[in-house]
Amino acid sequence: MTIISVKGFSQNYILWWEDEFDGNSVNTSNWSLETGDGCPSLCGWGNNELEWYQPQNAEVNNGRLIITAKEESVGGKDYTSARMKSKSKVEFTYGKVEARIKMPTGQGMWPAFWMLFADPVNGGWPMDGEIDIVELVGHDNDKIYGTIHYGAAWPNNKQYGGSYKLASGTFASSFHTFSVIWDSSKIRWFVDSTLYFTADHADVFPYDWPFNKDFYILLNCAVGGDWPGSPNASTVFPQTMEVKWVRVYKKANMVSVPTIDGPDPVKVDLSSNPMGGSGRIYVESNVNRSATIQITDINGRVIFNHSVQLDSGSWHSLDMENVTPGAYLLTLTGSDFTWTEKIIRK
Structure with a gap:
């Protein structure tokens, strides 16, 4: 069971996941590291990029990726270069997604912090959507871009986005925080x-809005491609994209559960319902107390049971990976309270 301490950036959101x-x-x-150039299915990663991705180009040193x-x-x-993704490991619908990044610079550099759909329910890219939280082209290093991709199959794909330009300095000279707040x-940006x-x-009209399902996170630094163009004699190698942290916050929708003793209710929130194989429950208590999280099927068979210590607020993982899709009963029990909720394993 994974427990994540809360770092709130506003009273309406609570931290759901982070990599520091x-x-x-x-x-x-949290991450899978990719190898290759996208061939044979997507050579050049669909953008005529020039790099070969390999895991050894992504390192963690001194609290930085x-x-x-x-x-x-x-x-x-x-x-x-390196490209890493949270597919099948960290997937979610809606929230605040942010990272603190110092960008590379130079002709041909193309760093990105972005998200793709977890499952192709509408036929794949771009119909199922892409959210580019931040992109930069290295020859224009004081300007970043945020974009969505949607529409029909190539060449009828569409995109819509905006940009932000620094008043002074570049995105390669210091760290900046890049975020999206994504809701229904x-x-x-x-x-x-x-x-x-x-x-x-x-x-996006007349096309469907595809951003209503699970997405996963990607971090990469491409070299070359249709947008930035190729490196030239002015480009200095090596170049680095440095990341201090990546965080996902979920909007609080907490239920207040009364206790027998009265003045100190327990607050509970689910990350999602229906949920996939890695659901989570958030529990907050003003008084330190022990509790048990239990999930049973319709016949009362226990499929998950874990004891936890409640504190000022933590997320607790619900291991549903090998559970058959269907309806279940989630029960949170302490010495002075009980909370139950019907959950759906999708």
Whole structure:
């Protein structure tokens, strides 16, 4: 069971997941590292990129993820870099998603912090959507972009986005926080808490709004491609994309559960319902108390049982990975309270 302490950025959201890059290597419980150039299914990653992705170009040092783009020949390519994704490990619908990043610079550099659909329910890209939280092209290093991709199959795909330009300095000279707040009605883009772009259902009409299901996170630094162009004699290698942390917050929708003793209710929230294989329950208590989380099927058979210590607020994982889709009963029990909720394993 994983317990994550709460770091609130507003009273309406609670921290759901984070990677602080505080180890000595990429945490493979959170990320998968890709290898290759996208071939044979998507050569050049669909953008005529020039790099070969390899895991060794992503390192964790001194509390930072460092993705390094190098000029070296591997796999028939002249450059290497890294691309990592949280697919099948960290997937979610809605929330505030943010990272603190210092960008690379130079002609041909193309770093990105973005999200893709977890499952292709509408036929794949772009019909199932892409959310680019931040992209930068290295020859224009004081300007970043936020974009959604949607529409019909290529070449009838569509995109809609905005940009933000620094008043002074570059995004390669210091760290900045890049965020989206994503809910059922719209997506908003921020740089250092400054709102600079919003997209909603009306902006994609007459196409469907595909941003209403689970997405996962990607971090990568491409070299070359249709948008940034190729590196040239002015490009200095190696270049690094440094990330201090990535965080996902969920909007609080807590239920207050009364206790027998009265004045100190327990507050409970589910990350999602219906839920996939890795659901979570948030429990907050002003008084330290022990409790048990139990999930039973319709016949009363216990499929999950775990004892927890309640505190000022923590998320607790619900291991539903090998559970058959259907309806179940979740019960949270302490010495002076009981809370039950019907949950759906989708």
